[in-house]
Amino acid sequence: MKAMICHEWGPPGNIMLADLPSPPIGPGQVRVRVRAAGLNFADTLQVAGKYQVKPPLPFTPGLEVSGEILEIGPDVARPFHIGQRVLGFLRFGGGYADEIVTSADCLLPIHDSLGDIEAGGFPAVYGTSYYALTWRGRLKPGETLLVLGAAGGVGLTAVEIGNQLGARVIAAAGGAEKCALTLEYGADHAIDYTRENIRDRVRELTNGEGADVVFDPVGGDAFDQAIRAVAWDARMLVIGFAAGRIQSVPANLILVKNIAVTGVVFGAQNERDPQIGGSFTAEMLRWHAAGKLRPRVSKTFPLAEAPAALDALLSRRHSGKIVLIP
Numbered sequence: 001m002k003a004m005i006c007h008e009w010g011p012p013g014n015i016m017l018a019d020l021p022s023p024p025i026g027p028g029q030v031r032v033r034v035r036a037a038g039l040n041f042a043d044t045l046q047v048a049g050k051y052q053v054k055p056p057l058p059f060t061p062g063l064e065v066s067g068e069i070l071e072i073g074p075d076v077a078r079p080f081h082i083g084q085r086v087l088g089f090l091r092f093g094g095g096y097a098d099e100i101v102t103s104a105d106c107l108l109p110i111h112d113s114l115g116d117i118e119a120g121g122f123p124a125v126y127g128t129s130y131y132a133l134t135w136r137g138r139l140k141p142g143e144t145l146l147v148l149g150a151a152g153g154v155g156l157t158a159v160e161i162g163n164q165l166g167a168r169v170i171a172a173a174g175g176a177e178k179c180a181l182t183l184e185y186g187a188d189h190a191i192d193y194t195r196e197n198i199r200d201r202v203r204e205l206t207n208g209e210g211a212d213v214v215f216d217p218v219g220g221d222a223f224d225q226a227i228r229a230v231a232w233d234a235r236m237l238v239i240g241f242a243a244g245r246i247q248s249v250p251a252n253l254i255l256v257k258n259i260a261v262t263g264v265v266f267g268a269q270n271e272r273d274p275q276i277g278g279s280f281t282a283e284m285l286r287w288h289a290a291g292k293l294r295p296r297v298s299k300t301f302p303l304a305e306a307p308a309a310l311d312a313l314l315s316r317r318h319s320g321k322i323v324l325i326p
Contacts (some may be wrong), residue, residue: 149216
């Protein structure tokens, strides 16, 4: 098998393509031929040694894949079959390869309307956004949802899902083209943060009331502005820190507006309870089958060009997902 290997912490250029023996399969496990592997910001943190979970070196990055089942190990209770198309969320990586062996609990069947490339970038972002907005954020119909980094991989899914949940969605993105994309995906309003102040514009759009829920995969300055543009009893959902700066949360602002600042770690939820975690992605697959979701893959790279793909992800030039094709 071929896989991208990280031998030492550092920039994306540290990972290299290698020929490896196929891993053995054990009880409760499934072998999958990988057809596509989605890229996520967490992958760059893992390679840099800055992620909350550090896999032992050397390791293969990649948290989500799609493919087809090659082999089923003993004691797999779920009704999988050889040749079945599946997608999976891999808590500890391994997806940047042409073959994986993983727990059957990590996998879900793919319906015919979802292509391999779109499926490869589906579970992490859609699962995270649905989990964040429903389970952690308690978003209600009619509430105002502010999505930061709204044209990115996870942000665009939050825009879609927020719209489907009946919220009024305000999308903050960088540049006119990205803002237009968020409107296409269901945002009611778009804020171009390269020329507009998020705090001021949200207040204007809500007649001074502010946002009820903030979905934030960006952190840094964007969070600092957003927390000053929220309503009473608002929920701030901390997804990640794509801006590179982990913000300090001002306790006085939390107090005076009764704000809840809530962490969202979908991977850890999957690890602790795969059935609950998998149920969020399964629901998103049902929504897709019903025509409610449109996964966006803006660019694909061959597996061997994973370092260039990660650099493209970090550049934030591309909207939606970037996917590797083994």
